[in-house]
Amino acid sequence: MTTPLTERAAGRTEGDRPAIRLDGVSKTYGQGRNGLPALDNVSLSVRPGEFVSLLGASGCGKSTLLSLVAGLDRPTAGRIDTQGRKIAMMFQEPALFPWLTVSANVEMALRVQGVAGKERRDRAAEFLEIVHLGGFGAKRPHELSGGMRQRVSLARALAQDADVLLMDEPFGALDAMTRDLLHDELERIWQKRGLSVLFVTHNVREAVRLGDRVVLLSSRPGRVAEEFPVGIDRPRVIDSPRVATLAAAITDRLRQEVLRHGR
Amino acid sequence: MAVEQASPAGSPADSSDLHARRLAGLDALELGGSGSGGRAGRVWGRLWPMVVAVGIVLAIWQVVVWSGRWPEYVFAGPAETFGKLGERLSTPEYWQAVAVTMRRAVTGFAVSVLVGLAVGALVSRVGVLRAAFGSLITGLQTMPSIAWFPLAILLFGLTESAITFVVVLGAAPSIANGLITGVDYTSPTLLRAGHVLGFRRLQLYRHVILPASLPSFLAGLKQGWAFAWRSLMAGELVVIIAHQSSLGERLYYDRELADSAGLLATMIVILIIGIGVDLLFETADTTLRRRWGLERVRD
Numbered sequence: 001m002t003t004p005l006t007e008r009a010a011g012r013t014e015g016d017r018p019a020i021r022l023d024g025v026s027k028t029y030g031q032g033r034n035g036l037p038a039l040d041n042v043s044l045s046v047r048p049g050e051f052v053s054l055l056g057a058s059g060c061g062k063s064t065l066l067s068l069v070a071g072l073d074r075p076t077a078g079r080i081d082t083q084g085r086k087i088a089m090m091f092q093e094p095a096l097f098p099w100l101t102v103s104a105n106v107e108m109a110l111r112v113q114g115v116a117g118k119e120r121r122d123r124a125a126e127f128l129e130i131v132h133l134g135g136f137g138a139k140r141p142h143e144l145s146g147g148m149r150q151r152v153s154l155a156r157a158l159a160q161d162a163d164v165l166l167m168d169e170p171f172g173a174l175d176a177m178t179r180d181l182l183h184d185e186l187e188r189i190w191q192k193r194g195l196s197v198l199f200v201t202h203n204v205r206e207a208v209r210l211g212d213r214v215v216l217l218s219s220r221p222g223r224v225a226e227e228f229p230v231g232i233d234r235p236r237v238i239d240s241p242r243v244a245t246l247a248a249a250i251t252d253r254l255r256q257e258v259l260r261h262g263r
Numbered sequence: 264m265a266v267e268q269a270s271p272a273g274s275p276a277d278s279s280d281l282h283a284r285r286l287a288g289l290d291a292l293e294l295g296g297s298g299s300g301g302r303a304g305r306v307w308g309r310l311w312p313m314v315v316a317v318g319i320v321l322a323i324w325q326v327v328v329w330s331g332r333w334p335e336y337v338f339a340g341p342a343e344t345f346g347k348l349g350e351r352l353s354t355p356e357y358w359q360a361v362a363v364t365m366r367r368a369v370t371g372f373a374v375s376v377l378v379g380l381a382v383g384a385l386v387s388r389v390g391v392l393r394a395a396f397g398s399l400i401t402g403l404q405t406m407p408s409i410a411w412f413p414l415a416i417l418l419f420g421l422t423e424s425a426i427t428f429v430v431v432l433g434a435a436p437s438i439a440n441g442l443i444t445g446v447d448y449t450s451p452t453l454l455r456a457g458h459v460l461g462f463r464r465l466q467l468y469r470h471v472i473l474p475a476s477l478p479s480f481l482a483g484l485k486q487g488w489a490f491a492w493r494s495l496m497a498g499e500l501v502v503i504i505a506h507q508s509s510l511g512e513r514l515y516y517d518r519e520l521a522d523s524a525g526l527l528a529t530m531i532v533i534l535i536i537g538i539g540v541d542l543l544f545e546t547a548d549t550t551l552r553r554r555w556g557l558e559r560v561r562d
Binding site for chain 1: 282283285286287289290293294452453455456458459460461462466470471474475477554555556557
């Protein structure tokens with residue numbers, strides 16, 4: 001039941017205070033009687049260096065939750081504390097800028113930090129190297145496959161030099177083989193850089209494959225239904241029996257949640 | 264059971280190397296080959312329908328002339344017209360007229376771009392301005408430019424300023440609208456990505472919103488050019504300035520002198536310049552689409 005903290009960079013994991021902490025967070029869209037509650041009293045924390053999978057059926061407000069943590073939106077009630085940490089985010093779409101080359105896309109993250117000229121290009125090349133796309137800097141995003149674009153997006157997120165990485169179903173649109181490889185990729189990078197990751201998905205096996213902990217959200221409005229610690233040694237394989245067994249148990253629980261809405 | 268064996272075995276270095284190779288393999292497969300036809304073939308493929316179209320138009324023209332509905336001195340045939348065109352193109356005075364018209368077009372269009380950019384940027388940024396002027400800008404586009412000339416002549420007299428004034432009023436709204444539409448339809452995903460990267464306000468505008476609205480802005484430029492060219496021709500027919508021969512002025516005097524072949528020849532020049540500039544915008548648009556990966560699907 002222990003998470004392999006040993007392999008991670010020590011710098012970012014010191015201290016016991018959570019990297020992300022949500023306290024009774026609620027979000028309602030619209031106002032008054034017509035208000036649509038998306039999240040209801042969600043409390044959740046991610047320890048530094050921890051990988052938390054956030055799982056739920058549609059309508060559970062997973063994406064809303066990430067938007068709130070990323071500061072793209074404000075909660076109706078409750079508190080979100082990231083202690084001023086830098087936050088990077090990946091979306092379901094690669095969200096690359098089509099008018100820029102692959103390298104320039106990564107450089108956008110460095111541009112904000114005031115890195116200029118040759119250093120910016122060199123560092124962008126390093127980040128592309130990390131996601132095994134070293135030779136593709138001069139290409140345009142549309143010349144790459146979906147999986148490659150998502151890796152560019154990951155490189156861009158890494159270039160932000162953030163401690164926290166939010167991921168909103170980043171591999172949802174990819175085929176199984178590409179996704180498996182990107183799981184390995186993400187696990188490797190996360191361990192090496194000691195990131196705190198909040199990973200949203202509706203794929204139970206993916207949640208178990210990647211997470212130190214799987215947090216199950218109920219739907220409409222989203223609440224934390226249950227948390228499952230994942231005690232499987234890394235590196236994990238998505239098709240392994242241990243992953244499958246835990247995934248089956250979580251799927252059962254998820255079915256109950258969905259059934260509540262069947263009436 | 265069997266699946267367990269699929270897990271990467273061996274030392275960590277081996278497995279990470281294997282992983283990199285698998286990724287590279289998948290990348291190579293997914294990118295595939297990009298075939299492209301010969302350049303000459305593509306040019307010919309675009310050219311021959313145009314050649315056929317021009318041929319058909321010339322044939323119809325000739326048939327109408329032969330039908331004898333109008334006498335030849337009122338409606339000249341293609342042969343006579345092109346003869347006249349060649350004759351005129353060999354005189355420097357005619358080229359000077361073309362130059363005057365082009366200078367007016369370029370000046371008017373340049374001012375329109377500046378005005379359109381400024382108005383578009385302000386209106387798309389400031390909510391109050393949008394509420395006040397948004398529909399007015401669209402409304403301006405529907406105003407026939409010729410209807411502005413009486414006012415323009417009252418304000419500026421029979422001068423080039425009057426022409427420029429009307430050209431700008433014709434073209435600037437389209438250009439502003441192109442920019443406003445582009446800003447409005449900036450993909451929310453890209454906006455969120457820009458926001459998460461840390462771009463705010465003006466920086467977000469400069470690095471994300473403006474580049475994202477480029478295709479729409481380009482479409483606005485193209486439409487703006489069409490309006491500018493039309494307004495300019497209307498203007499040159501109405502505002503005739505002494506000692507400043509221009510294409511519109513030529514048209515006016517050809518009618519006065521009942522020079523049918525000359526009139527048609529000048530119309531052809533006007534048409535060709537219009538199409539030529541339009542083609543420039545078309546090329547820019549195609550290049551942009553190719554670079555952004557927005558090429559239209561051919562079926």
